Amino acid sequence: MSNKLVDIKDEYLSFFTPAGEVKALNGVSISLNEGEVLGIVGESGSGKSVTAYSLMGLTAHPGKLISGELNFNGHQVEKMSEKEMRKMRGNEVSIIFQDPMTSLNPVYTIGNQIEEVILLHTDKDKAQAKERARELLELVGINEPDKRLKQYPHELSGGMRQRVMIAIALACEPKLLIADEPTTALDVTIQAQILELMMELKDKLGMAIILITHDLGVVANMCEKIAVMYAGHIVEYGTVDDIFYNPKHEYTKGLLKSIPRLDATEHERLVPIEGTPIDMLNPPKGCPFAPRCEKCMKICLREMPPVTEFDDVHYTQCWMNQKEMMQGGTANE
Amino acid sequence: MAKYIFKRICLAIVTIWAVATLTFFLMNLVPGGPFMSEKAVSPEAMAALEAKYGLDKPLGEQYLTYMKDALHGDFGQSLRQRGRSVSSIIFSKFPVSAKVGGMAVVVALVLGVPLGCLAAFNRGKVWDHIISVIATCGIAVPSFVICTFLMYTFGVKLKWLPTLGLTGPANYIMPVVALAFYPMAYIMRLMRSSMLDVLGQDYMRTAKAKGVSQSKSIFKHALRNAILPVITYLGPMMAYTLSGSFIVEKIFTIPGLGGQFVSSITNRDYTVIMGTTIFLATFMVIMMVVVDILYKIVDPRIKLK
Ligand SMILES: Nc1ncnc2c1ncn2[C@@H]1O[C@H](COP(=O)(O)OP(=O)(O)OP(=O)(O)O)[C@@H](O)[C@H]1O
Numbered sequence: 001m002s003n004k005l006v007d008i009k010d011e012y013l014s015f016f017t018p019a020g021e022v023k024a025l026n027g028v029s030i031s032l033n034e035g036e037v038l039g040i041v042g043e044s045g046s047g048k049s050v051t052a053y054s055l056m057g058l059t060a061h062p063g064k065l066i067s068g069e070l071n072f073n074g075h076q077v078e079k080m081s082e083k084e085m086r087k088m089r090g091n092e093v094s095i096i097f098q099d100p101m102t103s104l105n106p107v108y109t110i111g112n113q114i115e116e117v118i119l120l121h122t123d124k125d126k127a128q129a130k131e132r133a134r135e136l137l138e139l140v141g142i143n144e145p146d147k148r149l150k151q152y153p154h155e156l157s158g159g160m161r162q163r164v165m166i167a168i169a170l171a172c173e174p175k176l177l178i179a180d181e182p183t184t185a186l187d188v189t190i191q192a193q194i195l196e197l198m199m200e201l202k203d204k205l206g207m208a209i210i211l212i213t214h215d216l217g218v219v220a221n222m223c224e225k226i227a228v229m230y231a232g233h234i235v236e237y238g239t240v241d242d243i244f245y246n247p248k249h250e251y252t253k254g255l256l257k258s259i260p261r262l263d264a265t266e267h268e269r270l271v272p273i274e275g276t277p278i279d280m281l282n283p284p285k286g287c288p289f290a291p292r293c294e295k296c297m298k299i300c301l302r303e304m305p306p307v308t309e310f311d312d313v314h315y316t317q318c319w320m321n322q323k324e325m326m327q328g329g330t331a332n333e
Numbered sequence: 334m335a336k337y338i339f340k341r342i343c344l345a346i347v348t349i350w351a352v353a354t355l356t357f358f359l360m361n362l363v364p365g366g367p368f369m370s371e372k373a374v375s376p377e378a379m380a381a382l383e384a385k386y387g388l389d390k391p392l393g394e395q396y397l398t399y400m401k402d403a404l405h406g407d408f409g410q411s412l413r414q415r416g417r418s419v420s421s422i423i424f425s426k427f428p429v430s431a432k433v434g435g436m437a438v439v440v441a442l443v444l445g446v447p448l449g450c451l452a453a454f455n456r457g458k459v460w461d462h463i464i465s466v467i468a469t470c471g472i473a474v475p476s477f478v479i480c481t482f483l484m485y486t487f488g489v490k491l492k493w494l495p496t497l498g499l500t501g502p503a504n505y506i507m508p509v510v511a512l513a514f515y516p517m518a519y520i521m522r523l524m525r526s527s528m529l530d531v532l533g534q535d536y537m538r539t540a541k542a543k544g545v546s547q548s549k550s551i552f553k554h555a556l557r558n559a560i561l562p563v564i565t566y567l568g569p570m571m572a573y574t575l576s577g578s579f580i581v582e583k584i585f586t587i588p589g590l591g592g593q594f595v596s597s598i599t600n601r602d603y604t605v606i607m608g609t610t611i612f613l614a615t616f617m618v619i620m621m622v623v624v625d626i627l628y629k630i631v632d633p634r635i636k637l638k
């Protein structure tokens with residue numbers, strides 16, 4: 001496809017910690033078109049954040065890209081210098097983090113922190129940057145923008161700070177917005193407002209979004225495609241319909257069972273599936289989900305399952321699916 | 334802000350008054366008078382002396398007179414240095430101490446802050462280890478050892494630096510270094526740990542994600558946050574260095590307030606002891622107020638009370 005904005009191909013990334021090599025990503029592939037919303041779900045430590053951060057070059061030290069291609073907006077991110085990446089960050093791709101309480105610098109005003117990114121990436125002067133910052137605050141629905149510009153982060157509520165983070169992220173109209181659990185730290189009512197705002201701004205500005213979350217309800221409402229991650233693998237990838245109405249991987253099925261209704265409006269947090277995640281320092285040879293999988297077969301323990309493609313988009317990494325595919329049967333639970 | 338400063342100043346005045354009162358009454362509780370000495374003084378002579386200094390009056394009256402005079406900067410006459418008022422002693426000695434101490438403060442900050450940062454940026458590497466050794470020495474080695482070491486090496490052996498008095502600029506080097514060593518080491522440690530803490534903060538990651546360069550994110554985003562503990566330490570540090578260290582002043586024969594204070598105690602020069610105590614307390618309280626205001630300027634989270 002010509003208008004592919006993100007194309008991560010077979011990414012392997014490790015963190016070299018004193019305890020040993022943490023294999024955080026083990027062959028992750030993701031592609032995303034302009035203006036599309038991709039949800040990444042999976043339990044803690046599965047590599048959701050690392051996947052997204054690596055696209056911005058934010059996993060430096062002790063992280064190291066072992067192999068793979070990271071294509072974004074015409075750049076080959078894995079080959080870019082730090083200086084080139086600086087020009088891209090905050091400009092072509094922005095990020096909002098989980099905790100708005102700590103993501104803003106406490107000793108500078110909101111205005112200063114929004115203007116900083118504008119001054120960095122555009123040739124606006126101070127006054128124009130200030131005017132733009134004001135506009136942005138209005139855009140993200142903050143009242144009394146003139147007053148807010150002069151305030152410090154501690155004077156704002158959590159929801160408002162996250163709006164400020166969004167304003168900073170959108171200041172240079174990026175092609176891609178990465179939202180790493182943007183609402184986890186907020187009240188339920190505020191969560192809905194922030195997500196609504198993000199969708200509204202997406203329609204207005206036409207950017208693509210990678211939304212990282214634990215919350216399957218959010219994903220169902222917002223995303224077009226979903227990547228389900230487990231132990232540094234994308235174990236299943238597909239459209240929202242694929243994942244919710246035709247899940248193939250045992251882990252995805254487990255995730256779905258843990259929410260009461262598919263169209264759950266009240267955002268249920270994922271109840272972890274029985275068993276504990278694997279040790280990323282010593283990942284098993286075979287399928288990482290094997291110790292927790294009810295359908296586990298002998299081969300699962302011996303060898304990593306290959307990719308099974310159901311159509312252009314939908315794929316899994318599971319021996320069971322592979323077997324069914326070989327037998328030409330349709331997988332029905 | 335103005336209201337905050339006003340409040341802080343009022344509080345400072347109360348503190349100073351309390352210190353002065355406490356000092357006054359404590360001095361009166363100390364057994365033995367100022368005129369006790371090896372030689373017996375006749376009762377008549379003693380009575381005459383006490384009358385001269387107003388010591389025959391009731392304590393309450395003495396207190397009121399003392400406080401009234403103190404308000405005008407008059408702490409009475411020295412009991413030992415004939416013909417010299419306490420204020421004149423303080424104001425001739427304090428500038429000497431303050432000058433040496435002031436230079437030490439500057440040296441401690443100018444070396445301590447960057448070296449602490451350097452250690453943090455090179456955590457676990459050679460520079461970090463070197464700086465950590467210096468910091469440990471500075472904190473653990475008592476100042477008389479440092480003074481003696483400096484004196485012996487640069488004064489006696491190498492004969493690079495003068496060892497007596499404060500006659501020329503070169504005379505300042507050793508006392509300033511000796512005085513600056515401890516606070517510098519302390520600042521290095523403070524700065525290292527707070528910088529490490531700040532570097533791991535989420536807002537540093539935000540800065541990077543915005544495309545801010547590393548040097549700018551350190552100078553703009555990290556330093557201002559990391560320096561806060563150092564500012565807190567600035568108050569006690571200035572009080573400690575500017576008021577004059579007895580040991581440093583004695584070893585380098587500096588005619589400062591620290592040496593004076595100790596000798597007035599051994600001499601039982603009551604009025605000088607009281608005057609100096611009140612003066613130093615006032616000085617420290619002022620330092621604290623200044624530092625509080627400075628802190629408020631650097632860290633907007635500190636609420637105006
Ligand atoms: N800076 C780092 N140093 C060492 N290991 C790291 C680092 N960052 C991430 N990891 C490891 O990489 C793996 C993936 O982490 P990642 O942050 O992507 O998880 P996640 O799916 O985002 O989890 P969460 O839901 O908790 O945010 C984890 O095992 C984690 O321990």
Ligand code: SF4
Pocket residue numbers: 249250251287288289290291293294295296297300305317318319320321
């Ligand atoms: S590969 Fe085997 S163990 Fe892994 S999810 Fe599929 S069936 Fe379960």
Ligand SMILES: [Mg+2]
Pocket residue numbers: 048049050180
């Ligand atoms: Mg994460």
